[in-house]
Amino acid sequence: MSRVYFTDFRTGSKGNIATKIRALFDKAGFARAIEKNDFVAVKTHFGELGNIAFIPAPVVRIFVDIVLGLGAKPFITDSNTLYRGYRSNAVDHLKNASLNGFTMECVGAPVIIADGLKGNDYRTISFNGTHYKELKIASAINDANAVMVVSHVKGHELYGFGGALKNIAMGCVPPSGKQTIHSEFKPRVKEAECKACGKCIEKCPVNAIAYNANKKAQINQNICIGCGECVVVCPYAAIPVVWKTSHKPLHERTSEYVKGILDSKPGKWMFFNFIMNVSPDCDCFPWNDAPVIPNIGIAASSDPVALDRASADLVNKAEILPGSRFFTCHGEHNVINKIGGEGWEYLFECCERAGAGERAYELVEV
Ligand code: SF4
Ligand code: SF4
Structure with a gap:
């Protein structure tokens, strides 16, 4: 059974959000994952322009300060998107990041787009899976010595639940890898x-x-x-992204990517889930609908499967907020079931089967 450390958002004269994040870091024993002079990727999501539900830059700076305190070299990173929004190449992506507050001045570390200018800077690793024999990992994440995955928990139109597992598989992968996770179908030219x-x-x-x-x-x-x-x-978008997929293979492909990426750096992963501003759609949209539940807290674990399972349970136990998309009457729960429909939990099962972690967890209040 894996341990998931949890703290709520209550703060006061005895400590603020930084105190709480440091306590989670210490309790989880994450200092073991970072050595002096290590390059440490702080993998987060800068939020598509127009979205304001992402984890704010001053909060991400707390992770930078922790890494700097250990004598290592942090950088903030994300990979380019498959769809053509504001984050599909490094120039637009960095501009988007800086407009949302992710600048060296604010976060205290360089911001690096992990898969380069056009999303084709990646490393290929071999993998013995059902769907993949090789995986593509964004170079800066692959080359980092350790990775802190700082995820905003939210709904997702395809997965139902977005947390650490999705942040590893889709988030650490270049656009061409994302396409293969999204769909088993082959593209056609318009x-x-x-x-x-x-x-x-x-x-x-x-x-x-x-x-x-x-x-x-x-x-x-x-x-x-x-x-x-x-x-x-294709510079003219003449070969459209293929989004068409079915649930089960999507989760299976995602789990293979999760397992392969984790195995590329054993013992060097630290996962934090922020259960706040839980919007029904993911932060890749240039909007965020009203939060569907109250802000709950921050969870941390070295096991991303246990962490997402625990986070999803906390979300589903919370009462759905009046005025939000899924509110119909007081006392209603299980919001992810409403967002994701049947089958969203299959990802946890696949990841456990792949050996990426376990669903059984013990929640330890910090
Ligand atoms: S045609 Fe098929 S194999 Fe060739 S680049 Fe496109 S997706 Fe890859
Ligand atoms: S414009 Fe035509 S030839 Fe050029 S990359 Fe796109 S599909 Fe290929």
């Missing part, structure tokens, strides 16, 4: 949008793309291995 620039043909690792008689790129579905590279490289 002929009318194709400008015949040839970039996808150059990039395809299995030569599945060629020009057709109209001088438009065409993907041979029999050769395509669904790696997602052409979707990311």
Whole structure:
């Protein structure tokens, strides 16, 4: 059974939010994961412009201060998105981050986009899974000596629940890797949008793309291995992201990524879940709907499966707030079931089966 350390948001003259986060860090024994001069990635989410539910930059600075206090080198990071919003390349992403307060001046550490300018700076590691034989990890996260995963708990339109596990799998992976997690389907070219620039043909690792008689790129579905590279490289968005998926394989693919990424740095992961501003949609949207439950607290663990399981239980036990999307009457609970529908807990089962952690937990109040 894994331990999950928890503190609520009550503060006063005896201590503030920084005191509480430091207490969680100490209780979880995370100092063991950081050595002097280690590069420590503080992996968080900068919030799409227009969204204000993400963990604020001054709170993220508390983690930076902890790392600096241990003589290590922290940096704040996230990877580029698959969809074309404000965070799909490092230039827009850094601008978005700085407009949301994630600057060196505010967080006290450099902000680095983990997979580079265009989302193609990643390392490939081999993996012996059902869905994957190799995984792509954003370079800065792969190359860091230790990682603090600081996640905002919220609903998610696809997963139902967004916490540490999703922050590892989708969050530490370049856009082409995200495409393969999202969908097992192979992309197709929208002929009318194709400008015949040839970039996808150059990039395809299995030569599945060629020009057709109209001088438009065409993907041979029999050769395509669904790696997602052409979707990311096309400058004209002529190869649309494939979102279509079914629940079970999505969770299975995600769990393989979680396991592979964790195994790349055993004993060097620290997970914090902030259960606050729990919006029904994820922070990738340029809005956030009213919180569906009251702010609950912060949970920490070295086991992301136990941490997400415990966080989801705390969310589901809380009363749904009046005026929020899922409120119909007082005394109602189980908000994730309303957001995610049936099957959202399957991710925890898959991750446990993959050996990424365990669902059984002991909640230790700090
Ligand atoms: S998804 Fe990958 S394999 Fe398939 S056509 Fe695009 S680049 Fe080639
Ligand atoms: S990268 Fe896009 S625009 Fe260029 S050839 Fe391929 S599909 Fe056409």
